[in-house]
Amino acid sequence: MREIRYLKYSFLFLSLLFALPLFSAERTWLEASPLITIYEDTETPPQSLWLRFMGPAGEVSLSPDAKENAFAFRPLWSMEQRPGLHAQDFIWPLGVWRDAWYVKFCWFVLFYHAEDKGSDGWRTHLIPIWFSGSKPEQGFYWGLFPVYGNLYDFIGYDYVNFIVFPCYWYAEKNGTKGEGYLWPIVNWDNGPRSDKMRVFPFYAYNHLFGEFYTESYLWPIFHRSRSENPDIPGKGWLFWPLLGHTEWKDTSAWSFVWPFFQVSHRGDDGFGLNCPWPIFQYAKNMSKNGNYKLMILPFWGQTETQDNSSRYVLWPLGTWTQDRGGDKTTEWLWALPLYWTKSVCDKEGKRTELYRRFWPFASYYEDPKETDLRVLDIWPQRNMPAIERNWSPLWILFRYRETGDSAMWDLFWGLVRHTASPKEGEMYSWAGFYKVAYQLPAPLENAEAPVESPASYPVTTRDFAGGFLRLSTMNDGELRWRICWCLEF
Template identity: 30%
Template sequence: MMRNIKSFALLFLVLLFPCVSRAVAPSFDFGPFFSVEKSIEGYKRLRVLGPFFEKQTAEDGSEFFATRPLFCSVKNGEDGRVVRNILWPLGWTSESEDRDNWRMFPFGGWSPKDKEADGWRFMGFPLIYAGETREGDGYFAFFPIGGVLKGLLFRDRISFVLFPLYMYMSINDVESWDVLWPFISWTKGDGVKRFRVFPFYGMSEREDRWKKQFIMWPIWSAAKYSFPGGVGRSHILFPIYGHALMEDQETWWVVPPFFRWTKGDKRNVVNCPWPLIQYASGDLKKFYIFPLLGRKSIENLQTAFFLWPIVTWEKTQRRTADRERLMVFPIYYNEKVTAKDSEKDVLSRYTKVWPLVSYRREGDVNRVWAPDLWPGKHKPSIDRNFSPLWTLYSRVESGDAVDHELLWGLFKKRKGTDGSKYLSLFPLFSAAADGQESKKWSFLFGLLGYEREKLQKTYRLLYFPIRVGGTK
């Protein structure tokens, strides 16, 4: 009985292994059900049940693990940072050398590895907030009943009671009080003064910069500017007219904001009426017939549109690279990044014809995915958690190496940089070749098969090997 079990197990292993290891052939290939292989990009990969379970490891220590769409984990081999997604976008964690962050909507928080160097924070949006600052000061708030917050919303301290009944905020030496927010408020600090009883009256003053006020907002508003290069005055009587006189420009509004004329040293602007007709010259070049067509250029940014938001174009010039994007919403997206002042030296490219196919080039690696159901440009979180679930065909090219895959591994075709090849149509047929010395093909996992290693040839008939020739 035991001998029969061992014989059956041996036969089962023979059935499972369609080929011996080759440069591009998987170490273990059972189609979409189970595979162990080394990708043409150099990392080891284990997959079970197509896209649902995947594990990758790289020589630099980088790791990836996913049980889609429930969970995935990514480890950066350089700095050791680990990012996990749990039912993304609901859950997320991040572990680094100095801090742990987490979010499980509506809860979230962070805590440092060194409790004495930094504080910790907990949030149960929108009700509960608690934490401790790096100075050791604790805080707690239960919204909207009351409490204290520290280091949140760009403020040093926020305290409130029965919000919006009462609230206090401070940042540096500037303090603000609100009663029945946002209607009644006053602020004082070093060179700063503000007061508001909305919408009846309000004023804001910053020493040596400006003084602004409104009466029965938005009917009357006025401002006086005193900062260097921007001295002047402005006022608007809404919705009748407005006027601004600065040291370098003058602006008139009629029925603001619809009709505007600005004449300045650096820029001239005409809106007649806004937003339908917009024109500007000088440091800003702009012409809009909205939403039919338009073009704008300022410093390192150029944009254009046709039948907005259907067709939009943008070119951004950066210090080391230029980026150009074209989108025909929602079916087409193209982005190209080139070296500075060089149209030929393409650093990366991304093209998508939604929802049919997408193409991505980064360095010397090209990828094709079909279909690609995520609209717009790809996002790493989508690629990790969802894209493999709907990708029926993929193609990866790195130098002379090419990897084709259809239906999560039902069909595979590979070519290595050394000339090795692998072809598989699960469960019918597989073939592998490593140059001229090693070749193998198998029909139904060895029902019929052939293998050659140098001078030795092996035939398979009804899963039994028949060896012919000399030694390996």
């Protein structure tokens, strides 16, 4: 009994000891990283309160107006709230729940359910076996694949009906109706802009009204086509794999053992040669804006158009591209799989964006508003929201961020941390055991309302053991001590 009472009192004492820093901590910080960290982001509006616990696993972010909040216990669960979106993930990508302004949906592994806002429509699927839903005009619909299905808004089609697929298939999309038997062997489509038919492999045609008409016999052996566009007259045929010929407006081409060998001409000075494709490719002035291409794969390649330039070395490992379209110039450089970079400049040549990736070790991003350096950065795509919420904090060992006049870096999920800003001064923290803050501004500079600045205020503070002991250097040079978070002398 005495041992139980002793354990109870010990637990209460330790709880109080741990809670004291929380109750008497500064407005911005509670440091016990990587166990727990609480701080306020005073530099990036809206000013948010952040709580991080258990290293990178736990995170809470609260905005003052409660319109933009985030919660996470990685990788099991995360939630994000902002105007127009409420998102939750469960071991992403296995489980997802979204509530957006136009739709609400969720999925878990192969189960999917969605509800359309503004109508009574909904969809429930157990992929790839069961599909069902309801629309206000059509009512309830369902499908049991591959036995029978009578479905709306399905795999890109407006309406789909199938019976013992692929024995029978019917679909509608944008006014075009299609029907197939033993799909894809027998199939035809008819709509306001096109007409298609296929009896594979014996015969097929594709007619895009006013544009072109193509036919094939004993596919892939013989094909022929003709243009119906008066601005681009032409025709062509291919007896595969031996010989083919096309004539389109001012361009003509002969192919031998297509697609490996082809000779093309355009006007008086346009010429192209594949010999054999894709190893050797050459083209010059084969478009109305003029172009140039020389490819000797995989060793070297070069392409030039009016708005784009590209170079290749040991393709696809080494690639450089430049896009000069619009009011900016974008350059990409890849040295796969370890390095790639993106640079954007305005029309005056001033760089407005820079991104470098040393995969999977580090990434660096810079624009006029922010700088972001990460070590490790495993996911190859930058700033994918679901990855940022659920996974990337788990593997980022070091991060440096700079926004405006403020900067911070974080090592081993807050084990070592540094922040600097005009409003808060500079701060170093080592796992909550030691924290030093210096160049602290006068209280008047941080006050939300004008107040009289005190004659004496700290310009440097040193905290030991989570603030159990503090040494403060005042602006007049005086040294002050504080013990047990509250006893000052």
